[in-house]
Amino acid sequence: MAKQEGPILEIHDLCKNFGGIKAVDELSFEVKQGEILGLLGPNGSGKTTIFNLITGVYEADSGRIKFEEHDITNELSYKIALKGISRTFQATKLFHNQTVTENIAIAMIARTRKKHASQETAQRIDNVLEFTHLGKVKHALASDLTHAQQRRLMVAMALIEEPDLLLLDEITSGMSGEECNEVMEIAKKIRDRGVTIVLIEHNMRVAMTLSDRIIVLNFGKKIADGTPGEISKNETVLEAFLGREE
Amino acid sequence: MIVQVILNALVQTAICMIMALGLTLIFGVMKIANLTHGAMYALGAFIHYSLIEWLGLPFVPSLFIAALAAFGGGAALERAFFRGTGASPVVAIICGMGLSTILINVITNIWGAWPLRIQTPFSYVLKIGRSAIGLHNVVIIIVSISIALLLYAFLKWTKFGCAVRGVSQDQEAAWLIGVNVNTVGLITFALGTMLASIGGMLTAPITAASPTMGGNAEIMGFAIIILGGMGSLGGAIVGAFLLGFVDTFVTTYVSGGYGGAVAFVFMIIVILLKPSGLFGKKGRQI
Amino acid sequence: MVRILDLFKKRTTYFFIAVVILACMLPLYFKSGYSLRLMVTIGFSIITAMCYNIVIGYMGYPSLSQSVFYGVGGYTMALITLRLGVSPWIALIFSPFIAFAVGYLAAIPFLKLRSMFFAIGTLAFTGVVNAVLINAHKITGAEAGLRGIPRLLKSDTAFFYIEIVLIIAILFGTKILVESYWGKILTAIREDEDLAPHLGINTTKYKRLAFALSAAFTGLAGAMFISYQTYISSNYFTIGSSFSILACTVVGGGGSLIGPIIGGLIVVGVPEALRGVLKGLYIWRPSFMGAILVAVILLFPGGIYGGFQKLAGYLRKRGEK
Numbered sequence: 001m002a003k004q005e006g007p008i009l010e011i012h013d014l015c016k017n018f019g020g021i022k023a024v025d026e027l028s029f030e031v032k033q034g035e036i037l038g039l040l041g042p043n044g045s046g047k048t049t050i051f052n053l054i055t056g057v058y059e060a061d062s063g064r065i066k067f068e069e070h071d072i073t074n075e076l077s078y079k080i081a082l083k084g085i086s087r088t089f090q091a092t093k094l095f096h097n098q099t100v101t102e103n104i105a106i107a108m109i110a111r112t113r114k115k116h117a118s119q120e121t122a123q124r125i126d127n128v129l130e131f132t133h134l135g136k137v138k139h140a141l142a143s144d145l146t147h148a149q150q151r152r153l154m155v156a157m158a159l160i161e162e163p164d165l166l167l168l169d170e171i172t173s174g175m176s177g178e179e180c181n182e183v184m185e186i187a188k189k190i191r192d193r194g195v196t197i198v199l200i201e202h203n204m205r206v207a208m209t210l211s212d213r214i215i216v217l218n219f220g221k222k223i224a225d226g227t228p229g230e231i232s233k234n235e236t237v238l239e240a241f242l243g244r245e246e
Numbered sequence: 247m248i249v250q251v252i253l254n255a256l257v258q259t260a261i262c263m264i265m266a267l268g269l270t271l272i273f274g275v276m277k278i279a280n281l282t283h284g285a286m287y288a289l290g291a292f293i294h295y296s297l298i299e300w301l302g303l304p305f306v307p308s309l310f311i312a313a314l315a316a317f318g319g320g321a322a323l324e325r326a327f328f329r330g331t332g333a334s335p336v337v338a339i340i341c342g343m344g345l346s347t348i349l350i351n352v353i354t355n356i357w358g359a360w361p362l363r364i365q366t367p368f369s370y371v372l373k374i375g376r377s378a379i380g381l382h383n384v385v386i387i388i389v390s391i392s393i394a395l396l397l398y399a400f401l402k403w404t405k406f407g408c409a410v411r412g413v414s415q416d417q418e419a420a421w422l423i424g425v426n427v428n429t430v431g432l433i434t435f436a437l438g439t440m441l442a443s444i445g446g447m448l449t450a451p452i453t454a455a456s457p458t459m460g461g462n463a464e465i466m467g468f469a470i471i472i473l474g475g476m477g478s479l480g481g482a483i484v485g486a487f488l489l490g491f492v493d494t495f496v497t498t499y500v501s502g503g504y505g506g507a508v509a510f511v512f513m514i515i516v517i518l519l520k521p522s523g524l525f526g527k528k529g530r531q532i
Numbered sequence: 533m534v535r536i537l538d539l540f541k542k543r544t545t546y547f548f549i550a551v552v553i554l555a556c557m558l559p560l561y562f563k564s565g566y567s568l569r570l571m572v573t574i575g576f577s578i579i580t581a582m583c584y585n586i587v588i589g590y591m592g593y594p595s596l597s598q599s600v601f602y603g604v605g606g607y608t609m610a611l612i613t614l615r616l617g618v619s620p621w622i623a624l625i626f627s628p629f630i631a632f633a634v635g636y637l638a639a640i641p642f643l644k645l646r647s648m649f650f651a652i653g654t655l656a657f658t659g660v661v662n663a664v665l666i667n668a669h670k671i672t673g674a675e676a677g678l679r680g681i682p683r684l685l686k687s688d689t690a691f692f693y694i695e696i697v698l699i700i701a702i703l704f705g706t707k708i709l710v711e712s713y714w715g716k717i718l719t720a721i722r723e724d725e726d727l728a729p730h731l732g733i734n735t736t737k738y739k740r741l742a743f744a745l746s747a748a749f750t751g752l753a754g755a756m757f758i759s760y761q762t763y764i765s766s767n768y769f770t771i772g773s774s775f776s777i778l779a780c781t782v783v784g785g786g787g788s789l790i791g792p793i794i795g796g797l798i799v800v801g802v803p804e805a806l807r808g809v810l811k812g813l814y815i816w817r818p819s820f821m822g823a824i825l826v827a828v829i830l831l832f833p834g835g836i837y838g839g840f841q842k843l844a845g846y847l848r849k850r851g852e853k
Contacts, residue, residue, distance in 0.1 A: 106717075109733065279652065327830065335648035350818070465656075518644070
């Protein structure tokens with residue numbers, strides 16, 4: 001994957017309506033190479049919708065999405081995944097009746113069918129499991145894992161595809177403080193390997209600690225864009241989250 | 247001539263409507279596509295026949311008794327086989343197909359495979375201009391309209407009807423407010439089955455009673471509820487008119503054989519273009 | 533290939549060879565016309581169930597249109613041999629290709645549906661096709677049918693042996709398919725079709741290919757069947773026929789290699805085998821099929837093979853204590 005200069009992802013005037021409700025309202029922003037970008041906002045502000053638009057789950061009503069110089073607006077999901085964008089989901093999406101190793105093996109399929117010999121495949125699976133602290137449960141059924149382990153398995157499945165851009169949708173939901181710390185460590189290691197991350201988070205501590213930059217949304221529109229420090233002092237943001245004092 | 251065709255279409259619509267209302271009830275409330283509907287349609291006709299021929303009871307009282315028997319049968323089916331299958335629709339479909347096979351086999355073995363003639367007391371023929379319509383057919387139309395109205399009243403104005411509507415919208419929520427969802431499911435399934443049996447009993451004097459008579463009726467019922475939006479009673483009524491009329495016109499003017507295929511074609515078109523039907527939305531309630 | 537040598541280390545290989553040898557010896561002991569016909573019929577049920585297993589067992593799509601493709605193969609055999617006067621072997625070779633094409637075309641609209649709607653949609657498809665077959669009686673002979681279709685092979689025994697070859701071929705073909713990347717893709721589609729594309733899997737392409745492939749071999753079986761019967765009628769290709777194939781696959785155990793074989797033996801074989809024994813009960817044969825299906829679907833979702841595996845697992849665990 002050649003690294004170019006310039007943003008890895010560009011969103012231009014993106015719009016998505018659901019029967020009269022503007023989930024995403026003429027939204028424009030960019031994601032810089034190698035950064036961790038936090039996407040925050042109250043419930044219903046359009047964050048997951050943006051992920052769904054980027055990964056081809058929804059069709060945009062208007063606007064453009066550019067990934068590494070390719071226009072991926074309304075592209076098919078599997079093609080977008082093959083181009084280098086991986087994601088996790090708000091609800092835990094896994095192959096529950098398969099083992100952890102099987103889950104990763106399935107996630108690898110699209111990219112590795114012709115590339116790697118079977119020994120190397122096994123090694124790569126072990127590597128990613130170690131990386132996400134799942135080495136000990138590699139033969140367990142996905143449905144038998146703890147909630148946090150399942151969330152990490154989703155990350156492992158996203159990573160095995162060697163993405164350039166990783167979209168994490170509320171990855172820490174349902175996790176304890178310790179488990180969140182574990183995930184944050186893993187996220188930093190991912191970034192250190194050159195993968196760009198966009199995070200949707202409701203956990204403010206995680207969002208503020210991890211993100212290099214934060215974009216805040218409200219009702220589908222961007223209301224703030226800056227460093228965690230700048231955002232925490234931003235009047236508009238505080239009002240969106242906490243309401244105005246009358 | 248056209249008046250005659252319209253009259254025929256109305257009768258066809260009426261029969262379809264009775265089937266469709268029963269299916270919609272079961273599907274809307276329990277999210278089950280009931281494939282035993284056609285078999286119970288047939289069984290109703292045969293039980294009715296037996297009450298008349300073997301016990302010598304008159305037509306109308308036998309109808310009520312047989313309907314009650316079907317109600318009980320439906321309740322038994324729900325309790326024994328269909329409870330809890332709302333979560334896995336494919337299991338319900340396969341289960342329904344299996345039970346249907348058993349029921350039809352039972353009917354064939356008890357009553358024989360040959361069609362049985364049933365006499366209706368309503369044999370008078372009404373003349374309207376140059377067209378004619380049997381009194382029995384008029385009765386069918388009246389019964390179907392009555393069923394539709396009674397069902398509407400039941401759902402809108404009775405306490406149990408409200409419970410039914412609640413369950414069809416959200417089962418969990420219904421549990422939480424104290425509705426016994428299992429009982430609602432049981433009664434609904436029994437009611438729907440009873441309606442199917444009534445359809446069979448009323449149609450048998452026209453088409454003769456045979457073990458597989460329910461197959462076509464069931465297909466039409468499904469075509470209607472898919473067309474009208476699964477779970478929508480109003481949609482079922484409109485769908486019944488649409489299918490009843492198109493089917494009759496195709497059978498009269500195009501070709502006799504293709505009449506049955508019309509229902510299938512409708513189904514395919516709707517499923518492919520707008521699976522939620524003309525009036526349905528995803529998760530639509532009754 | 534190192535893998536073939538590995539096979540000889542497993543007990544199951546020897547068991548398998550023993551079963552095949554036993555099967556081949558059956559015609560020597562059961563020589564009556566009736567027994568041979570029964571064995572050939574069971575063979576066809578097993579073959580169609582194995583093809584259907586790909587779509588319902590491995591891919592998770594409860595199709596009800598198997599009898600359409602069985603019929604495509606059957607009518608290919610009937611019409612090519614009767615109208616063009618060509619050898620049935622040529623018709624046999626054409627049949628899977630035509631069935632593949634029809635299967636692929638049908639897959640395009642119908643595979644957009646899921647679960648219940650897919651089942652109902654394919655059921656309606658079968659109904660329409662059956663209605664067309666009945667009405668186009670000049671071409672198809674409708675219910676009365678067409679006669680005089682030439683036989684591929686004269687004796688029933690020969691058909692039986694060809695079936696064994698075909699069953700073994702499909703068995704190995706399925707095994708290779710399932711253990712390759714195809715198997716993983718089918719698992720992904722079956723377990724979470726919405727997740728699969730995000731892992732880079734082109735679900736649409738693979739769904740269509742799997743469906744068409746299953747249709748192709750079902751068509752091949754249909755062509756063979758019609759040549760065996762020398763007679764074709766639209767009655768062979770109804771919704772009820774689709775249901776029988778479903779019963780064989782589901783009862784035996786969908787998603788397993790030998791499930792359909794067990795299913796075919798039990799669903800078709802058992803009632804027939806007991807025919808002589810329990811004379812009066814033969815009329816309850818459809819009820820038997822329905823009852824077994826209902827019992828399995830409600831109590832043993834993995835079918836008989838699945839139940840067997842659970843039992844084996846349970847016994848193993850008890851042995852470990």
